[in-house]
Amino acid sequence: MTTTSAAEDSILSVRGLSKEYVTKGSGAFGGRKHRFLAVNDVSFDVPRGRTLAVVGESGSGKSTTARIAAKLIEPTGGTLVFDGQDVTHPDARALARFRGDVQVVFQDPFSSLNPKHTVERIIAAPLQYQGIRAPQGTRALVRDLLDRVGLNPDHSGRYPAQFSGGQAQRIGIARALAVNPKLVVCDEAVSALDVSVQATVINLLRDLQRERGLSYIFIAHDLAVVRQLADRVAVMHQGRIVEQGGRDDIFDAPRHEYTRALLSAVPTINPEWDRARASMIAAEERAS
Amino acid sequence: MTAPAPLLEVKNLTITFPTPGGTVTVVDDLSFAIRDNATLGVVGESGSGKSMTSLAVMGLLPPGGRATGSVLLDGEELLGRSERELRRIRGERVGMVFQDPLSSLNPYYTVGLQIEEAYRAHRGGSRRAARAVVVEALERVRITDPARRADHYPHQFSGGMRQRIMIAMALCLEPRVLIADEPTTALDVTVQAQILDLLRDLQAQTGMAMLFITHDLAVVSQVAQEVLVMRNGSMVEHGSAEQIFSRPREAYTRVLLDAVPRIDDPFGDLRRVSA
Amino acid sequence: MVGYLARRLLSALGILLLISLFTYVIFFLLSPDPAVLICGKTCTPDRIDQIRGTLGLDQPFWVQFWDFLRGFFVGRTYGDGASAVSCPAPCLGFSFQTNRSVTEMIETRLPVSATVALGAAVLWLLAGVGAGLLSAVKQGTWWDRGAMMFALGGISLPNYFVALILQYVLVVQMQILPFPSAVPFGEDPVRWFQSYLMPWLVLAFGYAAVYARLVRANVLDTLGENFLRTARAKGLSGRLILRRHALRPSLTPVVTMFGMDFAGLLGGALITETVFGLNGVGKLAADSIAKNDQPVIMGVTLLAAFFVVIGNVIVDITYTFLDPRVRIATR
Numbered sequence: 036m037t038t039t040s041a042a043e044d045s046i047l048s049v050r051g052l053s054k055e056y057v058t059k060g061s062g063a064f065g066g067r068k069h070r071f072l073a074v075n076d077v078s079f080d081v082p083r084g085r086t087l088a089v090v091g092e093s094g095s096g097k098s099t100t101a102r103i104a105a106k107l108i109e110p111t112g113g114t115l116v117f118d119g120q121d122v123t124h125p126d127a128r129a130l131a132r133f134r135g136d137v138q139v140v141f142q143d144p145f146s147s148l149n150p151k152h153t154v155e156r157i158i159a160a161p162l163q164y165q166g167i168r169a170p171q172g173t174r175a176l177v178r179d180l181l182d183r184v185g186l187n188p189d190h191s192g193r194y195p196a197q198f199s200g201g202q203a204q205r206i207g208i209a210r211a212l213a214v215n216p217k218l219v220v221c222d223e224a225v226s227a228l229d230v231s232v233q234a235t236v237i238n239l240l241r242d243l244q245r246e247r248g249l250s251y252i253f254i255a256h257d258l259a260v261v262r263q264l265a266d267r268v269a270v271m272h273q274g275r276i277v278e279q280g281g282r283d284d285i286f287d288a289p290r291h292e293y294t295r296a297l298l299s300a301v302p303t304i305n306p307e308w309d310r311a312r313a314s315m316i317a318a319e320e321r322a323s
Numbered sequence: 324m325t326a327p328a329p330l331l332e333v334k335n336l337t338i339t340f341p342t343p344g345g346t347v348t349v350v351d352d353l354s355f356a357i358r359d360n361a362t363l364g365v366v367g368e369s370g371s372g373k374s375m376t377s378l379a380v381m382g383l384l385p386p387g388g389r390a391t392g393s394v395l396l397d398g399e400e401l402l403g404r405s406e407r408e409l410r411r412i413r414g415e416r417v418g419m420v421f422q423d424p425l426s427s428l429n430p431y432y433t434v435g436l437q438i439e440e441a442y443r444a445h446r447g448g449s450r451r452a453a454r455a456v457v458v459e460a461l462e463r464v465r466i467t468d469p470a471r472r473a474d475h476y477p478h479q480f481s482g483g484m485r486q487r488i489m490i491a492m493a494l495c496l497e498p499r500v501l502i503a504d505e506p507t508t509a510l511d512v513t514v515q516a517q518i519l520d521l522l523r524d525l526q527a528q529t530g531m532a533m534l535f536i537t538h539d540l541a542v543v544s545q546v547a548q549e550v551l552v553m554r555n556g557s558m559v560e561h562g563s564a565e566q567i568f569s570r571p572r573e574a575y576t577r578v579l580l581d582a583v584p585r586i587d588d589p590f591g592d593l594r595r596v597s598a
Numbered sequence: 599m600v601g602y603l604a605r606r607l608l609s610a611l612g613i614l615l616l617i618s619l620f621t622y623v624i625f626f627l628l629s630p631d632p633a634v635l636i637c638g639k640t641c642t643p644d645r646i647d648q649i650r651g652t653l654g655l656d657q658p659f660w661v662q663f664w665d666f667l668r669g670f671f672v673g674r675t676y677g678d679g680a681s682a683v684s685c686p687a688p689c690l691g692f693s694f695q696t697n698r699s700v701t702e703m704i705e706t707r708l709p710v711s712a713t714v715a716l717g718a719a720v721l722w723l724l725a726g727v728g729a730g731l732l733s734a735v736k737q738g739t740w741w742d743r744g745a746m747m748f749a750l751g752g753i754s755l756p757n758y759f760v761a762l763i764l765q766y767v768l769v770v771q772m773q774i775l776p777f778p779s780a781v782p783f784g785e786d787p788v789r790w791f792q793s794y795l796m797p798w799l800v801l802a803f804g805y806a807a808v809y810a811r812l813v814r815a816n817v818l819d820t821l822g823e824n825f826l827r828t829a830r831a832k833g834l835s836g837r838l839i840l841r842r843h844a845l846r847p848s849l850t851p852v853v854t855m856f857g858m859d860f861a862g863l864l865g866g867a868l869i870t871e872t873v874f875g876l877n878g879v880g881k882l883a884a885d886s887i888a889k890n891d892q893p894v895i896m897g898v899t900l901l902a903a904f905f906v907v908i909g910n911v912i913v914d915i916t917y918t919f920l921d922p923r924v925r926i927a928t929r
Contacts, residue, residue, distance in 0.1 A: 092511035093482070200369070229368035230538065234582035256512065259541075259584035286586065300516040301586050304542040304568055311569035312580065332738065406836075414833035421831075426824040430923055431846045440842070476922040480898040542727055 045080035045106060045116075046218050046250040052077040052113035054099050062106055073099045074110070075274035079267075081218065086244065086251040088265035088282075090258055090297070096274040098222055101254045105139050105220045106130070118217065135165045138211035142223035144203035148195040154181070154206055155191040161214045180209040184239060201232030208239065212247075215257050220252045225260060258301050270294045328398065329356035330532045331380070331417075332501050335392035338375050338384065338556075349375050351390070351556045357500070357549075360526065362533040364542060364547030364564070365580070373536045377502045380534070381419060382409040396500070415445045418493030422505040423486035428477035433533045434461075435473030438492045445496055460491040464521060483514035487521065487566035494525065501526075507542060519546055542585050545567055552576050599918070606914060610907045615667075617903045623662050625892050631655075634894055636694050651685035652677040666691070690900070693886075700897040704879060708864075708901075711878035714797050714871065715863035721802035722809060725850065730804065730813025734848075735840070737818065745810060761800045768796065772864025776850040777875075778808070797874050801867055805859060809852065816848035823847070830921025850920050854913050865902025 054074040077168065081087045091097040102108045104115070106122065114123045122133050138161070141147040148157055155177045162176075164167060169176040178188035184205040186198075193204055204224065211219050221240070225233045242263065243249055255261050261268060262282065269279035278291040278318045289295045339348040348370040348382055357363045367373040382401065394401040396416060396475040401409070409532055413419075421427045429437060439453045446453075454473075454479040461469035464487040486506060493501060503522065523546065526533055537543050543550055543564070551561040552568040552575065560573040571577050633649040634641070650656045653676060654665050668674060669689035676683045676692075685691070690700035729749065733742035768775045775796060781789040820826065821844055829839045866880025873883075879898055886894035918925040 092513065182444055230540070230580040231368065234584070237584070257584070258512070259586040262586050265582050296513060298586070302519070302539065302545050303510075303513070303586060304541050304544045304580075304583065305564075306587075308544070308565060308568035309585075312571070314445040315570055381831055384828065410833045410835065412833070413831055419828075421824065421828065421832040423824060427828045429825040429829070429843055429847075431850075432842075433922075439878065440834060440838070444832060444834050444838070476926070479926065489828075492828075512668050 044083055045253070046083045046118055047081040047117045047252070048079075049104065050078045050114050050116075052100065052103055052115070053111050054096075054103060054108070055111040062267060072274050074103065077113070077274075077276050077285065079269050079276065079279060081250050081252055082266060083250055084244070084248045085266040086253050086264050087267045087269065088253040088255060088261040089269045089271055090255055090261050090273035092182055092256060092297070094273070095271040097254050097256075097271045100221050101139075101222045102270065106133060107136055107139070131165070135161075135167070135214045136217045137220065138214065138216040139219075139220045139222060140204070140207050140211050140224040142226055144200055144207050144227070145195060147207060148203060148210075150195050153192050153194060154198075157195070157206060158191075158210045158213050161210060165214050167214060177209075178280075180212055183212070184209045185235070185245075199232075201228050201236060204228060204232075205232055205239070208236075208243075212243070215247075218250045220254070222254045223256070224253070226255065226257065229241065233260070240264065258286075258298060270297065325521075329358050329395075330397060330538050331534065332356040332395040333380065333393070334395070336376065336394065337387050337391045338372070338379050339391075340385075340473070341389075346528060349388075350379070353556075354392075355551055355561065357532040357534060357560075359499070359532055360530040360568055361549065362526065362535050362547045364543035364550045365536045365553060366538065366543050366550060367553035368538055370555065371553040373553050374504055376553075377419070377504050377534060379534055380502060381417060382406075382411055383413075385479055398433075404586075411445070414441050414493075414496050414498065415496050417500045417502060418496070418498040419502045420486070420489050420493050420504065420506045424482060424489045424511045425477065427446070427489055428485060430477055433474050434488045434492075436481070436562045438473075438488070438495050441492050442495050457497055458595065460495040461488070463525070464488070464491040466491070475544050481514075482510050483517060486510060486514075486518055488526070489516075490521065494529070494531075498531065499527060500534065502536070504536045505538070507534075508537070508539070515542070522546065540579060552579065602918075606911050610911050613907050614904060617907075618667070618900055619663065621896055621899050621903075622666060623659075625896060626659055626662070629890065629892055632694055652681075673889065679845075690897040693891050693894050693896075695857075695886075695889055695891045700893045703882060703894065704897055704901060706867075707774065707877055707879045710876055711866050711871070711880060712864060713794060714801065714867055714876065714878055715860060717794055717798040717858050718801035718805065718863065718867075721798055721855065722805035725802060726806035726809025728811050729810040729849050731817060731845075733810070734814045734817035734821070742814075746814070749807040749810040752803045752805075753811075755803075757800060757804055757869050758873050760803055761796070761870060764800060765794055793876075797867070797870050797876060799864070800873075801870050809831070809855070812847060812855065813852060816851060817844055820844045820847045846920075850917075853916055853920060857909045857913035857916070858906065861905040862902070864905040864909075866898065 871880035
């Protein structure tokens with residue numbers, strides 16, 4: 036297992052992270068206890084301004100890892116260092132600052148947006164929780180953010196149900212951006228979207244990273260999507276990181292057996308057909 | 324060269340639902356045909372009407388749904404048939420596999436019983452006789468130790484195994500047509516590859532016709548010889564898989580193909596979509 | 599499974615001990631001096647001291663509670679010498695009012711409450727599950743609306759009100775039934791049936807309403823399940839789909855509710871028994887509370903707690919048979 040040598044240039048460094056769940060038997064006098072290590076000795080660095088993708092199948096522990104990284108759940112062991120500060124056991128002030136610096140975008144856009152609140156209220160909510168006053172006023176900021184994520188700023192008075200899945204996910208992204216975070220944790224953020232919508236959201240995430248210098252932890256099961264976004268990739272299997280490294284190293288020269296199995300299972304369009312289409316497109320472009 | 328008569332033929336299928344705001348058309352004038360031993364892939368994004376089409380073929384539209392046009396199975400009209408007549412066709416002549424195998428199996432009964440009842444609903448006979456069919460059906464979908472596993476409950480299987488059981492159930496009467504509605508969408512990628520392999524092998528063995536519904540273009544390119552692209556209830560493009568993927572004619576098909584993230588091509592075609 | 603059973607029974611015993619302690623504390627702290635109550639109007643301080651000694655009331659709390667527990671499990675003797683009174687296990691003490699053994703009082707009352715509970719349970723299961731099924735299967739029809747109106751009535755009308763109306767109509771106005779008085783079955787089966795019929799109907803009405811709504815909601819939920827679509831796609835008949843695939847998931851939760859409701863009723867239907875003058879445990883509880891007869895209150899409280907706790911265990915065990923997911927998890 037390798038980690039980046041340039042640890043000082045990481046926005047987030049975690050070392051030896053683990054999460055154990057203990058299920059207790061029924062009855063007041065207990066039964067046999069079952070221990071389950073959802074995350075087992077996981078270490079990684081998120082390079083500043085870049086994207087670390089954590090990939091794995093269901094039950095691999097990737098979502099638990101994401102939640103620990105965002106401090107939504109407490110790890111059983113290990114340390115987290117965010118922006119040079121140890122945030123493993125932060126005091127109230129440090130935690131509040133962390134909450135402003137790290138935002139999460141979830142998989143299901145609708146269930147993570149309160150259906151009874153207007154878009155403006157949803158996007159402005161993190162500002163309120165953080166006690167931040169937008170210099171140009173909340174309304175202007177919300178309009179700005181909506182415009183930035185490709186939504187009509189005049190729709191800030193609408194409710195989530197009036198938007199499509201892709202639009203709702205853009206609202207979720209706008210909400211994450213409202214407090215100007217340094218790190219955004221995307222937990223399967225594009226998995227529920229239709230393929231054409233997915234592509235535009237991926238492009239949006241990429242553009243935002245370039246503009247604002249955002250860092251991402253991108254949790255996904257879809258390796259093809261990960262290839263579009265990631266700088267570094269960590270492959271998880273049964274709670275452990277089996278392999279991590281630069282994106283092209285992982286995709287082009289996977290070393291671990293499991294990574295190879297995962298990559299070879301990804302369905303691809305017949306490469307001959309793809310090449311034929313590429314040459315057709317090229318021919319059309321020459322003709323026009 | 325005369326083509327053999329299609330096994331399943333859908334002509335001008337239109338599906339409507341009444342709503343308080345008037346009638347809504349979810350599928351509009353759709354036509355296609357599938358022959359023996361062939362797979363038609365129906366591709367579309369959410370709301371394209373692809374799943375409604377498969378339910379209409381089975382006569383299983385949700386309450387209020389109305390299908391017009393023609394659905395011919397072996398030349399026999401299915402639309403307008405009575406529930407009793409349709410019941411004899413479901414399972415016996417057309418099998419169906421759904422997206423989420425866990426919720427598609429009844430948690431209260433063993434998988435053996437759930438396969439057995441499918442068989443006995445059509446062929447009758449004793450439970451003992453049906454038992455042999457159950458074990459054989461499980462064996463065919465490569466479940467090890469089928470005689471013992473038949474007495475297990477759905478939650479005792481993994482996701483991939485459950486989908487194998489659904490396939491065993493759909494095929495235990497050897498129907499000539501299998502409708503697979505997003506059969507691998509809920510599965511992990513390694514498991515998906517196994518299920519696709521299994522479906523291909525079973526088709527090679529039985530020569531059944533397959534209607535494969537999915538949102539995933541890469542998946543459809545691996546299983547279908549013919550592809551039908553749908554959008555908002557209408558057909559966009561219909562042709563051989565080779566033609567659709569290498570020489571797409573319609574703009575929407577091209578958008579879809581451009582949007583597919585390529586594992587072998589970072590920052591490739593995705594760029595074009597935002598433009 | 600055996601381990602699970604043992605654990606469940608052990609924890610049930612623990613809960614019962616806690617309840618008895620809790621009840622004992624309440625009576626110990628809150629009630630007036632029982633010795634004064636027993637002594638009556640012609641009382642002397644000597645007599646009170648004597649009673650205290652006999653009942654052990656001069657002992658500290660823990661000793662009294664220990665004596666009570668010991669009395670329940672192995673029996674105890676009040677006083678000593680010639681005036682000693684023995685109280686065999688399970689001893690719950692003697693009524694301050696009648697001086698009778700509480701255990702005996704409960705023993706004579708329990709069959710009445712059990713009869714009330716059993717008859718009502720049969721009626722409400724039939725009516726409640728039936729109405730619920732009917733309205734779910736015929737959703738939106740007049741059957742559905744009718745059944746749900748009936749259920750609304752059962753839920754909103756208080757027990758005693760229904761009891762009084764029924765009594766007025768059937769006994770006073772139409773004179774179909776005699777005024778209820780618990781006649782033993784062996785004495786006169788017809789009178790027995792007549793005297794229990796009204797309590798059954800009144801109790802069953804309220805419960806049936808709740809069950810009808812629960813069953814209806816459960817069946818409608820189940821009808822929307824994916825596995826029902828699978829069942830239809832297999833070509834199963836509508837009757838088989840309903841009987842096998844829709845009913846079992848819908849009725850399993852009813853078992854939990856029934857277990858708790860029935861157990862609760864065995865501890866006495868306070869209002870119904872009082873209104874109809876049936877000498878069941880519920881009426882005993884009402885009377886003893888009115889007269890501050892502590893040992894009796896203590897006895898009926900523990901009895902009710904016992905039924906509820908045991909009912910709970912039985913429900914959980916039944917569940918392992920009904921739901922394979924639970925069965926395998928408890929292995």
